[in-house]
Amino acid sequence: MYLSLSKKFIDANYSKIEELGTELQSTRERKTDFLRKIEYENPEDNFVLHAEAQSKDDHRMHFRMVEYFGMLVNKYEMPVYQFVFYFGEGISKMKNVFVAGKTTFTFELISIQEFSYKEFISSDKPEELILAILSDFEDKTKEEIAEMIFSRAKIIINETNLMGKFVNQIEVLSKLRKLDGFIQHFTSKLMALDLKIEDTLTFKQGEKKKQDKMILSLYKKGKIKIQDIADYAEVTVQYVNDLIETSKNEEKIAIEEKNATVRKKMK
Numbered sequence: 001m002y003l004s005l006s007k008k009f010i011d012a013n014y015s016k017i018e019e020l021g022t023e024l025q026s027t028r029e030r031k032t033d034f035l036r037k038i039e040y041e042n043p044e045d046n047f048v049l050h051a052e053a054q055s056k057d058d059h060r061m062h063f064r065m066v067e068y069f070g071m072l073v074n075k076y077e078m079p080v081y082q083f084v085f086y087f088g089e090g091i092s093k094m095k096n097v098f099v100a101g102k103t104t105f106t107f108e109l110i111s112i113q114e115f116s117y118k119e120f121i122s123s124d125k126p127e128e129l130i131l132a133i134l135s136d137f138e139d140k141t142k143e144e145i146a147e148m149i150f151s152r153a154k155i156i157i158n159e160t161n162l163m164g165k166f167v168n169q170i171e172v173l174s175k176l177r178k179l180d181g182f183i184q185h186f187t188s189k190l191m192a193l194d195l196k197i198e199d200t201l202t203f204k205q206g207e208k209k210k211q212d213k214m215i216l217s218l219y220k221k222g223k224i225k226i227q228d229i230a231d232y233a234e235v236t237v238q239y240v241n242d243l244i245e246t247s248k249n250e251e252k253i254a255i256e257e258k259n260a261t262v263r264k265k266m267k
Contacts, residue, residue, distance in 0.1 A: 001128070002049075006083055014038050017039070018036065022035050030071060034051040034052070035049070036048070036049045046078055048072055048076050050068060050082045051085060052065070056088055057086075057088070057094050059094070062094070062098045065082055066098050081108075083108045083109075084107060085110050086112065087176050089177055092109055112131060114136065115131075115135045120135060121149065121152060126157055126166050129153060130173060133170060133174055149170070211233055211235075216243065216247055219244055
């Protein structure tokens with residue numbers, strides 16, 4: 001995805017791409033979102049491509065990118081081309097320039113909503129098509145965009161498991177745009193695509209909640225062994241123990257908050 005977006009701004013006639021480790025170390029460790037070495041026939045044209053993803057504005061982003069830049073140049077000793085891709089609502093207001101005396105540092109700040117849905121909707125690559133949900137819909141409605149995305153997905157994705165993965169990603173990305181009702185809308189589209197509803201993220205999350213509720217209910221009866229509960233729910237004993245511990249902590253916090261509210265009212 002990062003590379004596909006970056007191609008709009010860099011010379012795409014490179015001869016090789018080498019994946020680089022995403023962890024940077026100096027006196028402290030930094031982990032990047034995306035890091036690749038881009039190689040051309042002329043080695044002097046080679047550079048490191050670094051990209052970060054943001055769903056919310058970070059007023060210190062330019063400082064972070066300066067730090068990344070210094071660490072990358074020091075480690076790889078070649079030019080570094082940096083991008084920050086903003087996937088949130090609207091256009092990012094983050095600074096992409098850092099000025100210190102006579103030194104000026106800048107990086108590419110790209111808001112996905114700057115792009116028309118047309119940039120992605122005809123793509124043969126699912127990772128590019130999915131970006132249409134974050135783009136500028138122009139004069140189209142949410143429903144029209146969703147229809148076009150899923151119609152295209154049906155053409156370019158043949159395997160059910162891959163379609164399930166695509167739908168899960170759509171459900172996650174749609175939240176970045178705060179598109180109310182879209183998850184339910186997308187799920188309804190699955191039936192037209194012959195995709196099992198059991199493959200969707202929304203369904204799986206709902207089933208997990210039901211399972212966890214059942215496990216806690218059995219535990220609270222006090223007469224069933226943890227091992228038996230785990231066997232019945234087809235999970236590990238550790239899963240059951242962790243769930244019980246989490247439930248106890250949540251109950252403790254709820255009681256403390258309730259007591260704090262009572263004490264506040266009594267003052």
